[in-house]
Amino acid sequence: xxxxxxxxxxxxxxxxxxxxxxxxxxxxxxxxxxxxxxxxxxxxxxxxxxxxxxxxxxxxxxxxxxxxxxxxxxxxxxxxxxxxxxxxxxxxxxxxxxxxxxxxxxxxxxxxxxxxxxxxxxxxxxxxxxxxxxxxxxxxxxxxxxxxxxxxxxxxxxxxxxxxxxxxxxxxxxxxxxxxxxxxxxxxxxxxxxxxxxxxxxxxxxxxxxxxxxxxxxxxxxxxxxxxxxxxxxxxxxxxxxxxxxxxxxxxxxxxxxxxxxxxxxxxxxxxxxxxxxxxxxxxxxxxxxxxxxxxxxxxxxxxxxxxxxxxxxxxxxxxxxxxxxxxxxxxxxxxxxxxxxxxxxxxxxxxxxxxxxxxxxxxxxxxxxxxxxxxxxxxxxxxxxxxxxxxxxxxxxxxxxxxxxxxxxxxxxxxxxxxxxxxxxxxxxxxxxxxxxxxxxxxxxxxxxxxxxxxxxxxxxxxxxxxxxxxxxxxxxxxxxxxxxxxxxxxxxxxxxxxxxxxxxxxxxxxxxxxxxxxxxxxxxxxxxxxxxxxxxxxxxxxxxxxxxxxxxxxxxxxxxxxxxxxxxxxxxxxxxxxxxxxxxxxxxxxxxxxxxxxxxxxxxxxxxxxxxxxxxxxxxxxxxxxxxxxxxxxxxxxxxxxxxxxxxxxxxxxxxxxxxxxxxxxxxxxxxxxxxxxxxxxxxxxxxxxxxxxxxxxxxxxxxxx
Amino acid sequence: xxxxxxxxxxxxxxxxxxxxxxxxxxxxxxxxxxxxxxxxxxxxxxxxxxxxxxxxxxxxxxxxxxxxxxxxxxxxxxxxxxxxxxxxxxxxxxxxxxxxxxxxxxxxxxxxxxxxxxxxxxxxxxxxxxxxxxxxxxxxxxxxxxxxxxxxxxxxxxx
Numbered sequence: 001x002x003x004x005x006x007x008x009x010x011x012x013x014x015x016x017x018x019x020x021x022x023x024x025x026x027x028x029x030x031x032x033x034x035x036x037x038x039x040x041x042x043x044x045x046x047x048x049x050x051x052x053x054x055x056x057x058x059x060x061x062x063x064x065x066x067x068x069x070x071x072x073x074x075x076x077x078x079x080x081x082x083x084x085x086x087x088x089x090x091x092x093x094x095x096x097x098x099x100x101x102x103x104x105x106x107x108x109x110x111x112x113x114x115x116x117x118x119x120x121x122x123x124x125x126x127x128x129x130x131x132x133x134x135x136x137x138x139x140x141x142x143x144x145x146x147x148x149x150x151x152x153x154x155x156x157x158x159x160x161x162x163x164x165x166x167x168x169x170x171x172x173x174x175x176x177x178x179x180x181x182x183x184x185x186x187x188x189x190x191x192x193x194x195x196x197x198x199x200x201x202x203x204x205x206x207x208x209x210x211x212x213x214x215x216x217x218x219x220x221x222x223x224x225x226x227x228x229x230x231x232x233x234x235x236x237x238x239x240x241x242x243x244x245x246x247x248x249x250x251x252x253x254x255x256x257x258x259x260x261x262x263x264x265x266x267x268x269x270x271x272x273x274x275x276x277x278x279x280x281x282x283x284x285x286x287x288x289x290x291x292x293x294x295x296x297x298x299x300x301x302x303x304x305x306x307x308x309x310x311x312x313x314x315x316x317x318x319x320x321x322x323x324x325x326x327x328x329x330x331x332x333x334x335x336x337x338x339x340x341x342x343x344x345x346x347x348x349x350x351x352x353x354x355x356x357x358x359x360x361x362x363x364x365x366x367x368x369x370x371x372x373x374x375x376x377x378x379x380x381x382x383x384x385x386x387x388x389x390x391x392x393x394x395x396x397x398x399x400x401x402x403x404x405x406x407x408x409x410x411x412x413x414x415x416x417x418x419x420x421x422x423x424x425x426x427x428x429x430x431x432x433x434x435x436x437x438x439x440x441x442x443x444x445x446x447x448x449x450x451x452x453x454x455x456x457x458x459x460x461x462x463x464x465x466x467x468x469x470x471x472x473x474x475x476x477x478x479x480x481x482x483x484x485x486x487x488x489x490x491x492x493x494x495x496x497x498x499x500x501x502x503x504x505x506x507x508x509x510x511x512x513x514x515x516x517x518x519x520x521x522x523x524x525x526x527x528x529x530x531x532x533x534x535x536x537x538x539x540x541x542x543x544x545x546x547x548x549x550x551x552x553x554x555x556x557x558x559x560x561x562x563x564x565x566x567x568x569x570x571x572x573x574x575x576x577x578x579x580x581x582x583x584x585x586x587x588x589x590x591x592x593x594x595x596x597x598x599x600x601x602x603x604x605x606x607x608x609x610x611x612x613x614x615x616x617x618x619x620x621x622x623x624x625x626x627x628x629x630x631x632x633x634x635x636x637x638x639x640x641x642x643x644x645x646x647x648x649x650x651x652x653x654x655x656x657x658x659x660x661x662x663x664x665x666x667x668x669x670x671x672x673x674x675x676x677x678x679x680x681x682x683x684x685x686x687x688x689x690x691x692x693x694x695x696x697x698x699x700x701x702x703x704x705x706x707x708x
Numbered sequence: 709x710x711x712x713x714x715x716x717x718x719x720x721x722x723x724x725x726x727x728x729x730x731x732x733x734x735x736x737x738x739x740x741x742x743x744x745x746x747x748x749x750x751x752x753x754x755x756x757x758x759x760x761x762x763x764x765x766x767x768x769x770x771x772x773x774x775x776x777x778x779x780x781x782x783x784x785x786x787x788x789x790x791x792x793x794x795x796x797x798x799x800x801x802x803x804x805x806x807x808x809x810x811x812x813x814x815x816x817x818x819x820x821x822x823x824x825x826x827x828x829x830x831x832x833x834x835x836x837x838x839x840x841x842x843x844x845x846x847x848x849x850x851x852x853x854x855x856x857x858x859x860x861x862x863x864x865x866x867x
Contacts, residue, residue, distance in 0.1 A: 040808065041806075041807040041808025041809065041810075041845055042807065043807070169801060169804065170804060170806075172809070173800070173801055173804065173806050173809060174790055174793075174797075174801055175790075176806065176809035176810075176812060176813075177744075177784070177793075177797045177800055177801065177806075177809065177812055177813065177816065178744060178784065178785065178788065178789050178790055178793070178797065179742070179743055179744040179784070179785055179789075180743035180744065181743075181744075181809070182746070182810065184743075184746065184747065185737075185743035187741075187743075218710075236726070236730075236734070236738070237734045237737075237738055238726075238727065238730045238731060238734045239727075241750075305844060306810075306844060307748055307754060307756055307808070307810050307811050307842060307843070307844040307845075308746060308747070308748060308756065308808075308810040309747070309748075354808070355808075355810075356808050356810035356811075356844070357807055357808035357810070357844055357845045359844075386747065388750060389748070389749040389750055389751065389754075605804055606804075609804060609807060609847065609850065610807075612846060612847070612849060612850070613807050613845045613846035613847060614846065615846065616846030616847075616848055616849075617844070617845070617846045620846075638749065638751055638753060639749060639751075639753040639754055639842065640753060644842060644844065645848075646835075646838075646839045646842070647834075647835040647836075647838040647839055647841070647843075647848050647851075647852070648832075648835045648836055648839050650835075650846070650848035650849065652849060653849055
């Protein structure tokens with residue numbers, strides 16, 4: 001049954017209007033809450049519990065969160081884009097407000113009291129002034145939640161919230177610190193262990209295979225082959241790995257050297273056919289007399305590099321398929337499984353189980369299809385399939401390489417007169433469910449295989465992709481911004497934390513410093529002159545105050561300090577980051593200060609945790625990370641080929657929250673990365689008087705810049 | 709070759725029948741059901757699978773069963789459980805020192821080994837002791853704080 005959408009409702013509530021889809025009041029004194037958003041280490045499930053507890057007036061410990069499951073949870077699309085609190089949180093808030101209202105109406109009838117005379121404390125409804133009482137738990141059987149949300153009840157005002165805005169401990173941490181907690185740890189009766197032998201390179205084809213030796217290993221149940229897809233099933237996990245290795249020695253592949261020259265990526269990207277789109281044009285009326293500059297900024301392909309390789313369980317029995325996956329979009333995954341396996345979607349259930357942090361589209365969905373393909377050959381036994389570390393690095397979709405070129409000028413009055421910006425790179429989204437072609441790796445390898453989907457972006461108004469944060473959040477006199485969405489996709493790419501905002505903000509904020517320097521103006525002062533939004537100005541000022549920024553101060557040849565600012569997606573959170581660097585053998589980042597305004601804060605410590613994590617991960621990208629490849633293969637396959645930041649290298653991070661309880665909550669996780677990258681590069685410039693515009697800021701690049 | 713091997717894990721003796729080349733990690737997880745030790749890389753590079761072997765924090769993913777035989781092995785389950793948490797586990801909760809938490813148990817084992825040999829480590833010593841443990845979520849600062857807190861609790865300086 002489709003209801004007429006209610007304009008005030010968040011989209012995910014309009015898509016899931018039935019209240020009983022979201023929650024159940026249990027007679028034993030608990031509330032079961034189902035959210036379509038999934039835990040990926042960001043603490044979202046606990047934040048949802050907090051919202052539900054506050055809106056219902058029950059204690060946090062009474063809330064039982066159920067992991068998302070396609071057979072019973074609301075379909076809230078994907079858990080992406082730092083949108084979970086904005087969308088899922090407001091949907092749940094409305095649902096809980098309506099549930100509370102229904103419970104109170106029933107109580108009023110039962111207690112023969114006026115609605116306005118009732119108060120609720122931890123699920124106990126009492127007539128004010130010491131009158132009669134009842135409880136949610138007593139009313140559980142009497143209130144029918146099998147009805148649509150109507151919009152007639154309103155969520156609480158900010159001033160009425162008690163739990164939201166306070167730090168509460170996450171629900172998932174104790175379990176993780178004591179034993180089984182992840183999809184990797186699930187165990188089903190009679191479960192087999194699977195591994196997939198991937199081709200050695202993207203477009204390799206299998207010429208010949210002798211699987212006799214692998215099949216002959218004790219405990220190997222079967223070898224699965226379909227086209228270029230190869231997998232093994234064994235009773236013991238280590239045997240499945242051995243069988244995969246034996247199989248690799250008996251497989252002959254034909255490869256092609258069709259990858260670009262890793263050392264000339266920017267030239268490659270700029271030479272490719274592209275879809276060009278003009279994002280903004282504003283005619284300039286320069287006052288004249290100023291300076292003109294042009295600079296080009298680049299980033300390489302960057303890996304999600306989840307600490308736990310992707311994993312899934314699949315059980316094909318009684319003509320049904322059950323899948324456990326750490327996918328961020330279980331409904332889209334289910335639909336693509338049905339298409340690829342040519343199996344009735346009504347007979348497939350996908351359940352979310354936690355994986356390691358993903359920071360975007362990693363191998364999670366792919367592993368689910370791998371597991372299902374192996375389960376089809378398992379004769380009714382459940383299958384646990386895990387990728388090896390080398391699979392994760394070799395096959396995950398990387399964050400795309402990008403180039404941004406900016407040509408701009410500053411007038412003699414210290415205002416930006418013209419700003420011409422060009423962006424080159426792939427679009428950023430190849431997730432399942434975004435295109436008719438399946439976004440699942442094995443779907444391209446099996447016979448008959450499908451073509452990979454082309455990468456797409458969201459519209460800019462919804463946050464974009466390659467063009468995310470392409471438009472400077474500053475008031476310039478003249479502006480022209482063009483995106484060149486590169487069509488060929490030699491390396492598999494998809495969403496990585498912040499998408500295009502990482503390099504777009506890095507470029508804009510680096511160039512702001514270059515223009516400020518040309519104009520002889522302090523970088524903070526230069527930004528404030530061009531920032532009209534008070535909340536934006538407030539985070540810049542808060543970061544400056546916390547960091548003890550000294551206007552006009554120059555570095556000493558080794559130490560320096562730099563700033564980066566952005567409003568994420570130009571519609572999300574406001575972030576200002578100030579980084580301190582020490583440049584020696586390498587660039588070190590001892591301290592980072594950030595000021596963040598993400599509207600109403602649900603859990604301050606959760607927000608700070610996300611902010612710290614975004615800053616540290618971005619520091620790692622900025623200093624160290626690039627996917628290596630030769631003309632045929634991805635050669636970053638282990639942590640030695642793809643080093644990430646260590647404990648000794650990780651900066652100390654201090655975060656200031658500019659809380660706005662009266663404003664809608666905005667996402668947190670992704671907004672930090674662009675400003676952090678820029679702050680570090682600006683600090684290097686401040687320290688050394690050199691400008692490094694290519695990420696990562698390696699020793700070789702610092703030396704090259706010094707020699708210029 | 710399949711062999712029968714005696715293992716001492718979390719203070720108990722276990723007899724396992726497996727190929728002696730099998731990585732200790734798979735024995736712990738699949739034969740003994742100790743799932744709190746996580747697979748990360750299989751190459752001893754990330755520390756997600758670290759356990760204590762005779763008191764040293766050691767990757768279990770590249771230690772063959774035969775090398776573990778006869779040694780005292782401690783996993784996160786041997787450190788503490790819900791209701792009787794080790795001060796390190798409690799400190800990780802108190803400091804909310806996790807995002808995804810996948811790396812945490814290997815880090816806790818390294819921290820335990822560190823505190824056993826140096827009950828009052830400085831921040832730099834803690835960081836250095838964890839340089840073979842990777843965290844991808846960026847919770848490094850919280851983890852360091854949690855270990856400092858646990859050290860104070862274990863020394864009786866904090867409740």
